[in-house]
Amino acid sequence: MSTTAPPADGNNKLTWMLSSLDLEGVRYSVLISGDGLRMAHSETITRDAADAFAAAVSGVQSLGKALAGMCGDEDNRLRQNLIEYDQALVLVTAAGQNAMLGVCAEPTADAGLIVHRMNDLASRLGNELSSQTRRP
Amino acid sequence: MGSANLSEVAYLPGTVTRSVKLLVAGHFGAGKTTFVGSVSEIRPLRTEEPITEASVGVDDLAGLPRKTSTTVAMDFGRRTFGGVALYLFGTPGQQRFLPMWDELARGAVGALVLVDTRRLDHSDEILSAVEKRGLPYTVAVNEFDGARRYPAEEIRQALDLAPSTPLTVCDARDQASSAKALIVLVEHLTSGPEMLA
Numbered sequence: 025m026s027t028t029a030p031p032a033d034g035n036n037k038l039t040w041m042l043s044s045l046d047l048e049g050v051r052y053s054v055l056i057s058g059d060g061l062r063m064a065h066s067e068t069i070t071r072d073a074a075d076a077f078a079a080a081v082s083g084v085q086s087l088g089k090a091l092a093g094m095c096g097d098e099d100n101r102l103r104q105n106l107i108e109y110d111q112a113l114v115l116v117t118a119a120g121q122n123a124m125l126g127v128c129a130e131p132t133a134d135a136g137l138i139v140h141r142m143n144d145l146a147s148r149l150g151n152e153l154s155s156q157t158r159r160p
Numbered sequence: 161m162g163s164a165n166l167s168e169v170a171y172l173p174g175t176v177t178r179s180v181k182l183l184v185a186g187h188f189g190a191g192k193t194t195f196v197g198s199v200s201e202i203r204p205l206r207t208e209e210p211i212t213e214a215s216v217g218v219d220d221l222a223g224l225p226r227k228t229s230t231t232v233a234m235d236f237g238r239r240t241f242g243g244v245a246l247y248l249f250g251t252p253g254q255q256r257f258l259p260m261w262d263e264l265a266r267g268a269v270g271a272l273v274l275v276d277t278r279r280l281d282h283s284d285e286i287l288s289a290v291e292k293r294g295l296p297y298t299v300a301v302n303e304f305d306g307a308r309r310y311p312a313e314e315i316r317q318a319l320d321l322a323p324s325t326p327l328t329v330c331d332a333r334d335q336a337s338s339a340k341a342l343i344v345l346v347e348h349l350t351s352g353p354e355m356l357a
């Protein structure tokens with residue numbers, strides 16, 4: 025297990041990890057810590073926009089988890105979040121401990137393929153993608 | 161991740177004639193989640209996530225030795241006083257979540273702003289966010305153990321509060337104390353020009 029977490033990194037060294045999500049119809053992808061900070065982003069989105077996307081996506085994912093108990097028992101784990109808009113698809117999957125992948129795609133994109141790649145990436149890089157908890 | 165199990169929900173008493181949506185706002189670590197949790201009569205909805213290394217240099221944990229999680233979407237609880245059901249929506253505290261306030265604040269008639277006197281300066285952006293949305297509010301100082309106590313006048317000055325804005329103190333961990341702070345807000349809302357609908 026790595027001891028140093030990927031930083032919310034200004035120079036975006038982790039972008040390479042996200043390149044497997046450069047699929048037809050994908051606009052951008054962001055690696056996000058559970059507490060809503062951008063850890064890496066694709067080159068197709070600005071850092072500021074990725075910061076805002078990260079905060080919003082963490083909220084959606086956490087609300088999804090809060091809903092789990094209302095539509096299942098305590099073992100009801102959230103696998104993914106899919107939000108369909110007039111003008112976009114937003115897909116979110118857990119990626120290791122306290123981290124998630126968020127992708128914004130064209131509404132016509134192949135969501136199945138994108139999710140498949142997101143899950144692949146999440147399991148291949150599980151530990152590296154995770155963000156360590158802070159000790160106060 | 162607390163979530164209400166339907167069978168455990170305390171149903172609204174039949175005497176409730178009005179329902180009111182309120183925001184519980186405040187900076188990171190002011191005690192919003194604790195407050196909503198202690199004052200709510202239903203099991204609160206929470207969106208607490210572990211604080212990670214990614215937040216080093218962003219989220220200031222100074223003076224908060226036991227804070228290991230943070231609200232990333234909202235807290236939700238309900239408290240009934242007489243015929244009025246107060247629906248409490250707690251906000252996340254950090255700047256990165258401020259854009260989400262627009263949705264959370266929709267339909268709210270007022271806000272309780274919690275502050276910790278050890279970081280009063282962190283309240284500026286919260287107060288502006290509340291004022292920007294035209295929400296009437298009261299301020300409650302959440303008195304942390306070991307934090308210095310200041311005269312109300314000094315706190316008012318530091319926060320640049322209008323003379324008409326009520327300032328109270330509370331212990332967010334305490335049900336009765338938190339309820340009192342809510343009552344001050346409700347009284348403020350009913351006395352002001354912005355009458356409860």
Ligand SMILES: Nc1nc2c(ncn2[C@@H]2O[C@H](COP(=O)(O)OP(=O)(O)O)[C@@H](O)[C@H]2O)c(=O)[nH]1
Nearest residue numbers: 188189190191192193194226227304305331332
């Ligand atoms: N001593 C003391 N600790 C508190 C009080 N209110 C909250 N806390 C603790 O302070 C930390 C921050 O509280 P929290 O409710 O998460 O703050 P939030 O970020 O505003 O939601 C937590 O570890 C709480 O247990 C209080 O009134 N007194």
Ligand SMILES: [Mg+2]
Nearest residue numbers: 192193230231
């Ligand atoms: Mg909170």
